[in-house]
Amino acid sequence: MSQKTIKTFTFTGWHMLAAMVLFFGTIITVNFTMAYFATSTWSGLVVKNTYVASQQFNGKTTAIREMLATGIKGQLEVEGTAIRYTLTLPGEKPVVADSVTAHFKRPVGEHQDFQLALTPAGDGLYVAEHAVLSGNWIVEMIAIQGGKTIMHEANRIAIAGE
Template sequence: MSVKTQKTFTFTGWHMLATICSFFSVIIAVNLTMAWYAGHSWSGMVVENTYVASQKFNDTTAQIRQILDTGVQGTLAIKQGAIAYDLSIPEKGPVIADQVVANFKRPVGEHQDFSVTLMPLGPGHFTGEHVVEDGHWIVETIATREGKIVMHEANRIAVIGGEK
């Protein structure tokens, strides 16, 4: 007479190998996914050379303080490809400048970045033409008069339906 014995599960070396391979496969897949998103979502480029930028930091900060002390304020408007920028000192009136350059940069990537030179249309009012795609932009505006910077600011804006 033979008795059937039920075979119990035995955890072997092959099971351990499969467990370890599965564990590290998940870790590697997560790391590769995160690396792909990191590489495709932000260029990481803020300045071309961080050392040079650090050397100029105090001078740049002093220039910005001088501009802020004058009280000059800029207002940007975008409507269906028409870009308008008003430059004024509250309670004193418009600020005269020779030209204004507006640098449009995407927060992510560089392939849609562009610059527009805004020409004076009247005292403190500057206009230009360029289609601005919908989405988020960082707009750096630099107004100059006789070669000196009158206003230098950067603002993050959202363009929706061709308007800001």
């Protein structure tokens, strides 16, 4: 009569090492992947003090509703070094503002950001000359008339590279 020996599984140190490597390797891989996506897709739109921004939210919302009720609209054009911004009311009526300022901001980082005061050129047109590097920009336009903000908008634009 032959005797069969049944080999039972023995959990060894190598098995434990493999289980730990797989477990922690998975966690580390997921964390690095999520960190990569978080840093590569972050828009950079952050306020310096979130508490202060939350306290000002309702006031800013009311001001924006009042501005939108006037029907004022702005159109930004950037070609080479020429920056043109047109302010109009419904019916293409030009808007005369005391000052128009453009804040060019990179979506991520601050080292290339700049601010310009645009000069009136008549019929609601405001112009400036400044080299704008290629890539994505967030352009915040602010127009003031009689000490009151009549236009405040931010647009994301892309400048084609050469």
